[in-house]
Amino acid sequence: MSKLNDALKDTRRRVDEMLDKLLPVPTGLEKRVVEAMRYASIGGGKALRPFLLMMTASMFGVSKDDSVRVATALEMVHSYSLIHDDLPCMDDDDLRRGKPSCHKQFDEATAVLAGDGLLTRAFEILASEKTWMDPVVRCELVVALANAAGFHGMVGGQMMDLMAEADEEELSLPEIVRLQSMKTGRLLMFACEAGAILGQASFDERQALKTYASDLGLAFQITDDILDIEGSVEKVGKTLRKDVKANKATYVSVVGVDAAKAKAKELIAHAIDALTPFGERALPLKELALFILTRDH
Amino acid sequence: MSKLNDALKDTRRRVDEMLDKLLPVPTGLEKRVVEAMRYASIGGGKALRPFLLMMTASMFGVSKDDSVRVATALEMVHSYSLIHDDLPCMDDDDLRRGKPSCHKQFDEATAVLAGDGLLTRAFEILASEKTWMDPVVRCELVVALANAAGFHGMVGGQMMDLMAEADEEELSLPEIVRLQSMKTGRLLMFACEAGAILGQASFDERQALKTYASDLGLAFQITDDILDIEGSVEKVGKTLRKDVKANKATYVSVVGVDAAKAKAKELIAHAIDALTPFGERALPLKELALFILTRDH
Helix, strand or coil, X not given: CHHHXXXXXXXXXXXXXXXXXXXXXXXXXXXXXXXXXXXXXXXXXXXXXXXXXXXXXXXXXXXXXXXHHHHHHHHHHHHHHHHHHHCCCCCCCCEECCEECHHHHCCHHHHXXXXXXXXXXXXXXXXXXXXXXXXXXXXXXXXXXXXXXXCCCHHHHHHHHHHHHHXXXXXXXXXXXXXXXXXXXXXXXXXXXXXXXXXXXXXXXXXXXXXXXXXXXXXXXXXXXXHHHXXXXXXXXXXXXXXXXXXXXXXXXXHCHHHHHHHHHHHHHHHHHHCHHHHXXXXXXXXXXXXXXXXXX | CHHHHHHHHHHHHHHHHHHHHHCCCCCCCCHHHHHHHHHHHCCCCCCHHHHHHHHHHHHCCCCXXXXXXHHHHHHHHHHHHHHHHHCCCCCCCCEXXXXXXXXXXXXHHHHHHHHHHHHHHHHXXXXXXXXXXXXXXXXXXXXXXXXXXXXXXXXXXXXXXXXXXXXXXXXXXXXXXXXXXXXXXHHHHHHHHHHHHHCCCCHHHHHHHHHHHHHHHHHHHHHHHHHHHHCCHHHHCCCCCHHHHCCCCCHHHHHCHHHHHHHHHHHHHHHHHHXXXXXXXXXXXXXXXXXXXXXXX
């Protein structure tokens, strides 16, 4: 897996460079919000989503240099969602990516605005002619990202999560799967979708990637739930045992750790299977899928 | 002015119809966030920004039916900014558009998500082929809106405002003007800019409209400050005397009410002057400018 680790690190470095370039600190009083945007996005996390996007695009001959702006826009949206999810009125989390979460490091108002700023900037970048020449592709990216991030996707999933916590009744397994696919899965799917859009993939290729991303997303969520139970804070870099403390219904809490691990394994096998038509070209996506199964962070 | 009032009401009705269509309530647990998005956007406010956008577009022969989706996206972004600005960690306002603000009616978490959802949906609509055929135009709209709403514009302006409140030192007049032009002016300017983009206006026409919108924006802010002092809560529909209570530096607090009124008059005259090249076609924009001067809500 060290090859994959190197590739993830390389992606992180490229995305960080681009974030640095796309989020220049102004000189006026408003500079605080840009500092918060940078704090919450640069250097944090595994860059899974950008990696997935750039590797998918590269399967269709799109170079990393050509896809990195789109990947960076995606990372901005992911970072925005973490900032807002960590707010006291949401999941109230003080730790993120091994450091104080944005509202702890700055303050709540700045954190709300930093999230807003990152989301807005992401769309600006996707629609910019510096990102891609063909405006049809740019529009397709904006629509796909908005669909994944909005009330049909991430925003809706977070709302469901809050409702489920407030409600006394426990979610059923299909409801949990739907919630997670909206909250986490849709943005992971966008990563593959965007790669396919940039690469002008065929309908069949897109369908195959959709299957892969959908299975990967649920497996990712299951291993995330397991890490919440079995992981170490030092490695994971965020508050753990949250679900148990909140008595929250997760895939794992409903079916148990062993059955969940078996399910994750099955999903990853199915995800890898979906990549068969791409042959050798899909090697990085296969390695990523296997990494998801064995990750400790 | 009753003709203008009718035109504003007609715009409000068209935008509300479109909001109703573009924000369908889902059946799942996530429906609460869409209800909050609808609560905060449908039926509220004067629809100044959509009016400005649709009237500018119509000067170039673009029908209201063809511009209403773009106008609705703009209204979504305006509504999102009000929801987030009203949050307890921001301006902490319980009253908006004559009813409880979004976080009072729902809760803080739902309000944060509703704002996020509206902002995301707005970009989705601008980039959609249902909104406009030419993808170059759609990308131009996304970039222009993001620029007006992001850290160069509205988000940056709100950050400056919070910094100024926290800071002991008072802002200078040029700093106040810059803050207001970012916080309020840029989105009003986008209204005219979007009309010009849809209408494929020439460079000179765009410059003229920029001058108009910039002057209108500052005049709007000055009359807003004056309403905060002299207005009635029933008519204005939001908490008043806030600036005075917060000892906040505004254009009016620095130069005084009389000088501010004179400045607003001068700005409106200058704004109307900039419309000269458009002749008769600019009548609605002229009427709107005069309305800004005499408005009581």
